[in-house]
Amino acid sequence: MTKRLTRRDFLKGSAALAAGALTFNKYDLMKVFASPSVQLSGQLRILQWSHFVPRYDTWFDQFATAWGEEVGVEVIVDHISLGDLPATAAAQINAGEGADLIEFLSPPSAFEQSVLNLKDVYEEAVNRFGEAVPLTVRSTYNPFTDFYYGFCHGWVPDPGNYRVSLWEAVDKPEGPSTWQDLIDYGGRIFAEQGVQLGIGMSNELDSNMAGRALLWSFGASVQDENGQVVINSPETLAAVEFMYELYNAAMTPEVFGWVAASNNQLLLAGQASYILNSISAYRTAQKDVPDVAADVSFTPALTGPDGLGFASAHVIPIYFIPKHAKNVDAAKEFILHLTANYNDAVLQSEMYNFPAFNSTAPDLFAEGGWLDEDPYESRPPDKLASLREAVNWSTNVGHPGNANPAIGEVFETFIIPNMFAQVAQGNKSPEEAVSEAEEQIIEIFDRWREAGLIE
Structure with a gap:
């Protein structure tokens, strides 16, 4: 079962989120929810960077916890600096233990032999959200081996x-x-x-x-x-x-x-x-x-x-699941849940993150949307409007x-x-x-x- 808010409900919520408070109620955090395809339980450990926009991490941690409570999974998120991610991920993979879900900011293609093929997750995402932005697929897919070594949930323009x-x-x-x-x-x-x-x-x-x-x-x-x-x-x-x-x-x-x-x-x-x-x-x-x-x-x-x-x-946030992961089902379901709620991910990143699937962030690209009327008070309000064409370059x-x-x-x-x-x-x-x-x-x-x- 999938539940969605009306557009009026969403716009009320997004205005409030942009305006201030960084403690969110469950209503704010679960705007889109699809019941997992399998019964979930246990613990999901996520390792990812400390976002350049601090409010994103505050939102993300509460968002992940709320999803976990809904599906019966304890979600633990560890944030580390961008520079420490490659060495930390490599150490965990070499040790055969650590996080179930790891986020890189560049293609983790060198880990292909040590991670799971996420082709099924990508195909389900296309089924739900439509085609992905091509550069995000090229950043996660090896056509020679037909292997999706990661799943890209967003990307960041570099103007x-x-x-x-x-x-x-x-x-x-x-x-x-x-x-x-x-x-x-x-x-x-x-x-x-x-x-x-x-x-x-x-x-x-x-x-x-x-x-x-x-x-x-x-x-x-x-x-x-x-x-x-x-x-x-x-x-x-x-x-x-x-x-x-x-x-x-x-x-x-x-x-x-x-x-x-x-x-x-x-x-x-x-x-x-x-x-x-x-x-x-x-x-x-x-x-x-x-x-x-x-x-x-x-x-x-x-x-x-x-x-x-x-x-x-500029960076391209990509999740991958190491072969040592203990909760693969939860990791895959969480990826899809985050992608479905990317309107909020974009908003809480202050439009730093752009969606890998454009349909998941309609208020970013809409006429009169966030690129035309920046909710974070750019002057002029449409200062970011040129980024609408960023995918083309x-x-x-x-x-x-x-x-x-x-x-x-x-x-x-x-x-x-x-x-x-x-x-x-x-x-x-x-x-x-x-x-x-x-x-x-x-x-x-x-x-x-x-x-x-x-x-």
Whole structure:
């Protein structure tokens, strides 16, 4: 049996949730509920990150508990920092014990041999909610093995965040639209106003995403659509040479030692003219430095020399179930329950999370909905409206193919940002850095090919 609220009930509830109180009653937490297909019992342990938007975790923990009480399962949620997730998950998998359900923020494809195939969960989700956003499927599915190593319940756009006043001063009030604009105008801002660009080249998530966006927009990629390594190309060389110019025109050495929060912090301190990030820094600015928030606006993916413009999903929350899980049925049912209630997940993430299944968050995309009238008081209210088209310029880390196990390992070992950094720091020529990256990537692909997990 499935129970749903009327739209009037929902809008009353969502307005109240956005307005304030972070203690929710069961009515708020169980807007959509489908009885599990099997009898559930026992304990469900969930391991996931501490969300960049704190209210999401507060809501999520109460949401999970309420579902558990309804179905007879004790739900225990452990939140840890984003940086600690990969090592913690690997340790649990190697030990053969730990959480039943683990959430990653990038494709956990390297764990394919240690997790359950969630094809049945994905097919049930499609049956209930319609087709998924394609980039979310490409981030969880290995077509060579026909294996769903995870289930993506949402994704996070990665727009450009820029300071309007700084770009107005160089006669570009609409902000950058091309990568070349970052040199031509961002360079002027740095020279004339002393404010740098915030694009990292270090061993952290945002640097990984930014480097790939630059590659793709120059027509380069790690692999082709068939999973063959193509990193060593004229397009990659052009992208690496461009990053060298960009660094020297508008950045400082601190970008080589950044952590995931560094570009956010730079923007909040008023020391970044542009960063490539989610809206999390903007949301923090609304609370802590409203003058900065009022001056922030957003751009789509920047285009390269041939007009291509792609950005990776900033993060892509993906659940997977390790083979050691003791409560598989509860884990699968909870995934579907969260997906069904994604309208609230979007709202409580302050529109950081976007749905993997658009039908599950109708109030995000509706005319006059949250992107047009931000319930968290953006000024103007439609400041986030450009994100309505984000799916058209967003892609997965394996673009133009899927995020297979080899791509997952390349991502987790930070080969791409290190390639850019070596040249920007003057340690290697573009040709040397690209050739070294190619050698590392081919070794990874060959190893996974021998394991029978890629073509």
